Amino acid sequence: MTGGNAIRGTRVGSGPAVGEAERGESAPRKRVDYWCANGHHSTPSFALDAEVPDQWDCPRCGLPAGQDRNDPPPARRNxxxxxxxxxxxxxxxxxxxxxxxxxxxxxxxxxxxx
Known part of the structure; x- marks a missing residue:
């Protein structure tokens, strides 16, 4: 038999009242499309007032990705x-x-x- 003070099946942040009311309102966001030279598509989200970068690292292959689907940035020279x-x-x-x-x-x- 284990000790009587053990809390089982819970973790920090779990419970019935966890939601926007507890955490506050989330910032308005916009999603931006990026394509890499391998044709991978990713859509990270940014806050509306944040500066959107011209390039984003592809999460699948690591190549730089740009916002123009037909002209992705070239791979970096190693x-x-x-x-x-x-x-x-x-x-x-x-x-x-x-x-x-x-x-x-x-x-x-x-x-x-x-």
Whole structure:
């Protein structure tokens, strides 16, 4: 037998008096249609006074979706993963890299006494 103070079969917000009278009036809304490049259709709702975005992420495939069914926005370009070395090579030339390496090696040799 369980304790006598257990409340069973209830959860927060449940009960007979839960409705608009308890929560207040919901804001007036408008639904906006969006289509992605894969042809998926979604209709999120926004408050009437909210600014509606030009693009919305498709909940099915994640592509950007626009309000024009015949001209959906193109898929975002995925940037390939770049290593730290790739970013360094974008900023520095081969000669700059060799000069920095020679300077670092000279400091190291000076510290170790070679």
């Amino acid at each position: 940037e390939p993963f770049k290593s730290h070395l790739a970013y360094v090579k974008e900023r520095r030339s081969e000669e700059d890299g060799m000069a920095i390496l020679d300077e670092a090696l000279a400091k190291l040799r000076e510290r170790t006494g070679r």
